[in-house]
Amino acid sequence: MIINLSSSPPSSFSITKLINSRSPISDFPVKSNTHFSKSRLSSICESLFPNFHCKNQFLYGKSGYLVGRRPNFRTWAFSGFESAQPVLEAAAVLTAIIVVHESGHFLAAYLQGIHVSKFAIGFGPILAKFNSKNVEYSVRAFPLGGFVGFPDNDPESDIPVDDVNLLKNRPIFDRVLVVSAGVIANIVFAYVIIFVQVLSVGLPVQEAFPGVLVPEVRAFSAASRDGLLPGDVIRAINGIRLPEIGPNSVSQVVDAIKKNPKRNVLLKIGRGEQDFEIGVTPDESSDGTGRIGVQLSPNVKVSKVRPKNFIDALNYSGREFWGLTSNVLDSLKQTFLNFSQSASKVSGPVAIIAVGAEVAKSNIDGLYQFAAILNLNLAIINLLPLPALDGGTLALILIEAARGGRKLPLELEQRIMSSGIMLVIILGVYLIIRDTLNLNFIRDLL
Numbered sequence: 267m268i269i270n271l272s273s274s275p276p277s278s279f280s281i282t283k284l285i286n287s288r289s290p291i292s293d294f295p296v297k298s299n300t301h302f303s304k305s306r307l308s309s310i311c312e313s314l315f316p317n318f319h320c321k322n323q324f325l326y327g328k329s330g331y332l333v334g335r336r337p338n339f340r341t342w343a344f345s346g347f348e349s350a351q352p353v354l355e356a357a358a359v360l361t362a363i364i365v366v367h368e369s370g371h372f373l374a375a376y377l378q379g380i381h382v383s384k385f386a387i388g389f390g391p392i393l394a395k396f397n398s399k400n401v402e403y404s405v406r407a408f409p410l411g412g413f414v415g416f417p418d419n420d421p422e423s424d425i426p427v428d429d430v431n432l433l434k435n436r437p438i439f440d441r442v443l444v445v446s447a448g449v450i451a452n453i454v455f456a457y458v459i460i461f462v463q464v465l466s467v468g469l470p471v472q473e474a475f476p477g478v479l480v481p482e483v484r485a486f487s488a489a490s491r492d493g494l495l496p497g498d499v500i501r502a503i504n505g506i507r508l509p510e511i512g513p514n515s516v517s518q519v520v521d522a523i524k525k526n527p528k529r530n531v532l533l534k535i536g537r538g539e540q541d542f543e544i545g546v547t548p549d550e551s552s553d554g555t556g557r558i559g560v561q562l563s564p565n566v567k568v569s570k571v572r573p574k575n576f577i578d579a580l581n582y583s584g585r586e587f588w589g590l591t592s593n594v595l596d597s598l599k600q601t602f603l604n605f606s607q608s609a610s611k612v613s614g615p616v617a618i619i620a621v622g623a624e625v626a627k628s629n630i631d632g633l634y635q636f637a638a639i640l641n642l643n644l645a646i647i648n649l650l651p652l653p654a655l656d657g658g659t660l661a662l663i664l665i666e667a668a669r670g671g672r673k674l675p676l677e678l679e680q681r682i683m684s685s686g687i688m689l690v691i692i693l694g695v696y697l698i699i700r701d702t703l704n705l706n707f708i709r710d711l712l
Contacts, residue, residue: 356622359637370451371414374444384415410694449645456641461583463634468570477501479565487559492546502534527556594642614697653686
């Protein structure tokens with residue numbers, strides 16, 4: 267996000283950046299007897315909707331997923347648009363997060379007596395608006411976030427340029443508070459969401475067991491032909507016992523299948539109270555690797571824990587909050603360290619709503635954590651010292667403080683901010699178009 271004291275309208279922006287990496291809600295290892303912050307969200311399935319079957323490793327069948335790779339998230343996530351209600355629920359969550367963020371900026375300015383001229387959700391042409399107490403409230407055409415506008419350098423404003431209640435004329439601390447208030451609001455909102463989840467539905471607890479679960483077996487596949495059934499647990503492969511926890515057990519099975527097309531692979535299977543061995547001969551895929559047509563997930567059992575009293579609720583919420591925050595930080599770190607590999611995972615509002623819709627169809631637990639993770643993503647990303655983010659504006663204020671209160675030339679600040687804003691808008695439009703074209707029903711029409 268950014269607050270830009272620009273003379274061109276809108277005179278001040280606060281860009282709610284919701285083109286985040288999807289990685290904060292994926293790729294976390296499953297741990298034994300896991301709960302609260304230790305849940306680590308082994309995949310988006312396991313983390314956001316633990317009662318939704320997690321099929322994070324696909325043994326290539328007609329679906330097009332390659333053995334050993336995570337399924338293309340976009341491929342199944344966009345199926346959420348097939349039903350209107352979950353889409354509306356996800357859109358409502360996203361809109362609420364934007365409103366909370368911008369309200370943080372707005373209230374921090376308003377309560378300090380700082381002049382505010384605009385409060386907008388979205389960018390571009392105005393779809394609806396009303397005016398109250400010299401503030402224009404509007405909903406705009408492009409759902410790339412929102413902004414709070416200030417009349418500091420607005421040529422149409424009748425407020426004197428030396429008015430002490432213009433944001434630019436306030437002390438550094440006042441401006442820092444206004445700029446950072448959106449991030450603070452999202453962090454507080456994330457904690458409130460988790461706290462409500464704890465009180466209303468409880469928190470999921472994951473307990474890991476040995477082996478790899480087979481949630482689904484495709485009809486007429488090698489696995490079906492050789493006797494595997496949904497619900498089976500693979501305990502060992504070719505005589506090698508699978509570990510109890512971690513993603514390596516799934517990868518171990520996938521690798522063995524891939525490396526043995528048309529060769530018998532011996533699986534030790536747990537089915538109910540029985541343990542026995544089954545020989546499976548993988549079919550050969552077009553790239554020469556083996557496939558048996560099953561979906562695999564870590565063998566975990568999910569239950570709920572509820573607080574006994576208010577203190578327990580605060581304790582559980584705090585642990586879960588810090589756990590999710592750690593996950594988001596770790597994933598964003600990996601995103602930036604491996605940006606060339608993770609750039610394709612960057613998502614716009616269409617993808618975010620699609621994922622949220624899929625979560626909403628699953629269960630309420632996932633929707634709570636989806637909302638909390640989005641808030642934390644938004645808060646952390648906006649602290650980055652980039653021109654189109656709140657962190658970029660904070661960086662300019664800190665430069666001013668380091669210069670003894672001397673601001674950078676206004677023209678230079680405007681160039682920095684305008685370039686960042688334009689980059690975010692171009693990237694946002696690109697992501698909207700790309701993600702829309704990846705929707706299942708759109709792809710069917712093309």
